[in-house]
Amino acid sequence: xxxxxxxxxxxxxxxxxxxxxxxxxxxxxxxxxxxxxxxxxxxxxxxxxxxxxxxxxxxxxxxxxxxxxxxxxxxxxxxxxxxxxxxxxxxxxxxxxxxxxxxxxxxxxxxxxxxxxxxxxxxxxxxxxxxxxxxxxxxxxxxxxxxxxxxxxxxxxxxxxxxxxxxxxxxxxxxxxxxxxxxxxxxxxxxxxxxxxxxxxxxxxxxxxxxxxxxxxxxxxxxxxxxxxxxxx
Numbered sequence: 305x306x307x308x309x310x311x312x313x314x315x316x317x318x319x320x321x322x323x324x325x326x327x328x329x330x331x332x333x334x335x336x337x338x339x340x341x342x343x344x345x346x347x348x349x350x351x352x353x354x355x356x357x358x359x360x361x362x363x364x365x366x367x368x369x370x371x372x373x374x375x376x377x378x379x380x381x382x383x384x385x386x387x388x389x390x391x392x393x394x395x396x397x398x399x400x401x402x403x404x405x406x407x408x409x410x411x412x413x414x415x416x417x418x419x420x421x422x423x424x425x426x427x428x429x430x431x432x433x434x435x436x437x438x439x440x441x442x443x444x445x446x447x448x449x450x451x452x453x454x455x456x457x458x459x460x461x462x463x464x465x466x467x468x469x470x471x472x473x474x475x476x477x478x479x480x481x482x483x484x485x486x487x488x489x490x491x492x493x494x495x496x497x498x499x500x501x502x503x504x505x506x507x508x509x510x511x512x513x514x515x516x517x518x519x520x521x522x523x524x525x526x527x528x529x530x531x532x533x534x535x536x537x
Contacts, residue, residue: 328449331519335442338461338512342435344505345468349428352397353496355479362411365498366425366475369411370397414486420478427471434464435509442516454520462513468506472499 348354352365361372373394401407402418403425409416438460441453476495483491 327451327519328446331442331445331454334512334515334519335446337508337515338435338438338442341461341465341505341509341512342439344501344508345432345435348498348501348505349432351498351501353498354475355499356494356496357411357491363496364411366421366428368397368399369409370395371411411482413488414482414491417478417481420474420481424471424475424478427467427474431464431467431471434460434467438464451520454516458513458516458520461509461516465506465509465513468502468509472502472506475499
């Protein structure tokens with residue numbers, strides 16, 4: 305049995321497996337892990353600190369790019385690069401037109417590879433959709449205390465984590481393509497904190513997905529290791 309899973313009959317008289325209170329607690333914990341992954345993804349996807357192009361200070365994300373005019377007094381002339389995008393200055397942000405008019409963006413005479421940028425955004429949206437589906441499954445599991453929804457939730461969260469990490473790979477390719485498109489202005493680039501958010505989110509979501517899968521198994525792996533604990537409960 306699933307950690308002293310017991311059976312109850314619902315209104316129509318069908319027998320339904322329900323989770324013991326211990327299991328519900330663990331499901332809630334795993335759901336919390338998954339929610340952390342969702343929040344990190346939303347934060348990463350929504351912000352434009354995916355990459356910073358320094359010396360001509362700029363940063364961009366999936367939806368918009370910002371070019372910053374630094375105040376000259378703030379830059380140490382001895383420095384090799386012009387430093388992080390957090391330095392004070394005037395920021396001018398514009399939304400990319402990949403999704404509306406379909407045109408490439410040009411930054412410092414370099415042209416984005418539109419299809420790679422669009423692919424990154426599509427992967428991000430697909431992963432968010434899967435997270436919503438997974439969250440719905442877990443909510444159903446908790447409200448009805450039925451374990452059936454754990455497996456689809458596990459698939460949703462694990463896939464969303466994989467897509468989130470894939471999103472980073474494609475994005476990095478798009479950055480390299482942008483930098484290679486024109487060599488007249490040499491730019492140094494650093495992946496920024498939005499990317500760290502997304503990387504952590506992918507890892508957390510995959511961990512959440514695996515936790516749900518372990519909970520969905522017909523027996524619990526730790527019950528086999530510790531059968532005496534189960535008997536006493």
